[in-house]
Amino acid sequence: MADDNDVSRDYRVRLFYKTKPEPSKAAILDKMQVLSEGFAPRDGKRDSDRLDFRHPRFVANIGGKSVGATWSIREEEIEYPGDLTPFLPALEQSWLWDDAEQVVGDCEHQLLITDQTAANMRPIERLQMMQFLVSAVVEATACDAIYWEATEQFLDPQKFVEGLHQFGAKPWKAPGAFNVRVSRVIGYGERRDDESRDMIIDSLGLGILGWPDFQCHFRGLDWREIQQIIYENALEVFESGPKLQDGQAFTSVKATQVWKCRYEEALLGPPRKVIDIDPGIPYCAGLRYAVTAGVYVK
Incomplete structure (x- = not known):
């Protein structure tokens, strides 16, 4: 919550x-x-x-x-x-x-x-x-x-x-109740190459009502598919309340992949709790990619 x-x-x-x-x-x-x-x-x-x-x-x-x-x-x-x-x-x-x-x-x-x-x-x-x-x-x-x-x-x-x-x-x-935002992240620190181009998709409208929003920070995936996943899960929270737990397996865009989710602070404002969807290597991005893959991100 x-x-x-x-x-x-x-x-x-x-x-x-x-x-x-x-x-x-x-x-x-x-x-x-x-x-x-x-x-x-x-x-x-x-x-x-x-x-x-x-x-x-x-x-x-x-x-x-x-x-x-x-x-x-x-x-x-x-x-x-x-x-x-x-x-x-x-x-x-x-x-x-x-x-x-x-x-x-x-x-x-x-x-x-x-x-x-x-x-x-x-x-x-x-x-x-x-x-x-x-x-x-x-x-x-x-x-x-x-x-x-x-x-x-x-x-x-x-x-x-x-x-x-x-x-x-x-x-x-109805229109306005929540929104699924699509944002591009270009570069970390001094990096501005293609490999540092990520995307963040998040929902907005659940947090202000006391429920967690969703977010996914990723690269190399079709953003439209991630947007649909966020949309469907936000609808489910409105209808049934949040049921996902830290580390719980999450349905991904491919049947052969298993993603996980966890509760975090939102990467993008306004400040709020979110259910973060982790698509794993090689699709996770930002600091998560650095920690998971042992890569230094400047």
Whole structure:
């Protein structure tokens, strides 16, 4: 399981707009009542400007005190409209939306949706409540782009809403719930030759909910096959929870190969626990290859 400081992080989603949004609290509440009956304003008022919410279902006793999950919506300006530099890593990993860059570059405003004190919620319920609220706000405003900060990807608002309806019984399959990132590693230290070119594929979106993500650092394998393995195992964790143990045999891309997995700190941010898949010699890479094969990596 992830450390306490990992699971307690707020879950954040940003909605981007070309024109300044005017979110209607009443409209959001009406849509949320359909999606999750009982969702209510913290101040008890439907028409106030305070966009803070609670749900009586999600309350826990912590240290003798009743603590409930809360959700907030805050309006923010994009600091440098048109400058995509802060969002380039996410745009590169936005596999579900090819036109994201053009749309995001035209946006000047944003709404930040955040949950707080939600770590005591069941992971699937926490995810689904955020999905419900994002959907309600998207449908109540003319949203142009969704930045699912927790999984570092941009989503087409219409496709997100359609996907949420399509996978209503399995919210982890809806767009945004998790992401499988593909990253290239070129060189270690002073090395910049072909033999030092590796890849890291990891999942993002499980760790913030309290489950371990997956990663594989490798060379000489088809990255698409590794991406599919990570995707399938992330889905399995969402459905059944993590079951893999340190050193356990792992199904590889070839029936004749046996890989192993172990729990480690993630190689790529954000900091979190991951289930690391070790493809063994000659496919393992980086420091693992150096240790396993006795090779000095500068």
